[in-house]
Amino acid sequence: MQTNLADFIKETPEGREADAILRACVHCGFCTATCPTYQLLGDELDGPRGRIYLIKQVLEGKPATRHTQLHLDRCLTCRSCESTCPSGVQYGRLADIGRRVVDDQVPRPFLQRMLRTALKETLPRKWLFSPAMKAGQLVRPLLPAALRSKVPAKQKSGAWPSTAHARKMLLLDGYVQPAMSPNINAATARVLDALGVQLVVAPRAGCCGALRHHLNDHEAARDDMRRNIDAWWPAVEAGAEAIVMTASGCGAMVKEYGHLLAHDAAYAAKAARIAELTKDLSEIMPAFEAQLATRLHGKVSRRVAYHPPCTLQHGQQIRGKVEGVLRAVGVDVTLCADSHICCGSAGTYSVLQPDMSYKLRDNKLANLLASHPEEIVSANIGCLTHLQSGTDTPVRHWIELIDGALQAQ
Numbered sequence: 001m002q003t004n005l006a007d008f009i010k011e012t013p014e015g016r017e018a019d020a021i022l023r024a025c026v027h028c029g030f031c032t033a034t035c036p037t038y039q040l041l042g043d044e045l046d047g048p049r050g051r052i053y054l055i056k057q058v059l060e061g062k063p064a065t066r067h068t069q070l071h072l073d074r075c076l077t078c079r080s081c082e083s084t085c086p087s088g089v090q091y092g093r094l095a096d097i098g099r100r101v102v103d104d105q106v107p108r109p110f111l112q113r114m115l116r117t118a119l120k121e122t123l124p125r126k127w128l129f130s131p132a133m134k135a136g137q138l139v140r141p142l143l144p145a146a147l148r149s150k151v152p153a154k155q156k157s158g159a160w161p162s163t164a165h166a167r168k169m170l171l172l173d174g175y176v177q178p179a180m181s182p183n184i185n186a187a188t189a190r191v192l193d194a195l196g197v198q199l200v201v202a203p204r205a206g207c208c209g210a211l212r213h214h215l216n217d218h219e220a221a222r223d224d225m226r227r228n229i230d231a232w233w234p235a236v237e238a239g240a241e242a243i244v245m246t247a248s249g250c251g252a253m254v255k256e257y258g259h260l261l262a263h264d265a266a267y268a269a270k271a272a273r274i275a276e277l278t279k280d281l282s283e284i285m286p287a288f289e290a291q292l293a294t295r296l297h298g299k300v301s302r303r304v305a306y307h308p309p310c311t312l313q314h315g316q317q318i319r320g321k322v323e324g325v326l327r328a329v330g331v332d333v334t335l336c337a338d339s340h341i342c343c344g345s346a347g348t349y350s351v352l353q354p355d356m357s358y359k360l361r362d363n364k365l366a367n368l369l370a371s372h373p374e375e376i377v378s379a380n381i382g383c384l385t386h387l388q389s390g391t392d393t394p395v396r397h398w399i400e401l402i403d404g405a406l407q408a409q
């Protein structure tokens, strides 16, 4: 696609990146068929090719409107279009640039601004989010249904192992997941402990930055990244083998640190190293498949439906690994129809675009439940909470299934 970017952005790092991405797009439209919002709305401007065209117009100097902003807001940033694109167009990066430029030009209505500020100031702060979640869990039965669906029932996390092992890996504890589902990280630590690996949490590390980045506060997101790098660096220098992510949304973000801090002279090299060391849990576990199979085969006879999060299958291009580990220990795993399509959670999307989000959730649940699973498993806290809000079938992280089986031995 030919481009002629406007002077305000042409010679900036963002402008150069956007220009290269736009030029890669040949406008073939293959991506449109796998876009969840195009499937729901049937409007070219609510599909990737239309959004790319809108962003191109704005970057070429055409003033953005509320209409432009709305079509970009409706995008889930699920990146299904990237998986489909034969030309390797990095739509997610282009959308980040386009949204920031559009938001600079089009002020949002007061209530929208308040909601976005509340989300980006509350969710990434442990001292605000954890007590708020605990209070919500206390009064959960009394909450209106819409709010109750955002507050999972209180969960026990079980013990964190205390054995020291020579093999050590860092774990991003995060803020949102431990408050909503504290058992996921504890289960991961127990499973790896049983396999001879010690998980270490750096106390000063916190939110990965995805929340603020996707709400267009790129500078605050970079502050989150720099704080995490500083928190992890001593353990990296001490030889930590990997930085393990149990939420694929965080993993997709941390793997981008090298790119997002590439122009920060003080942090660029460290950020690239951190990105290189970052692994989703499903990239770590296949090395232990044989050990797990020997210990657990025949002892886990669950029938589960697996929902691969977009941040895993599209954002990180990781497919088949969770299913492989679960099958190795004897779990009967199914992927549902349209398993490449987003469940509608998408970070803060379920709060900002609830109608679309819940339609996608209900479609996803209908597909997942078609095989009558005993439970649904996934790999990202947002997907887990969102799906559980629409079904009585248990929904949990896949590592909890393995932990449960090891605990039962």
Ligand code: SF4
Pocket (backbone or CB within 6 Å): 024, 025, 026, 027, 028, 029, 030, 031, 032, 048, 049, 052, 081, 084, 085, 086, 087, 088, 089, 091
């Ligand atoms: S993003 Fe890729 S699939 Fe979509 S129109 Fe452009 S080249 Fe075609």
Ligand code: SF4
Pocket (backbone or CB within 6 Å): 034, 035, 036, 037, 038, 046, 047, 048, 051, 074, 075, 076, 077, 078, 079, 080, 081, 082, 091
């Ligand atoms: S990121 Fe997802 S919702 Fe957005 S344009 Fe691509 S496929 Fe559609």
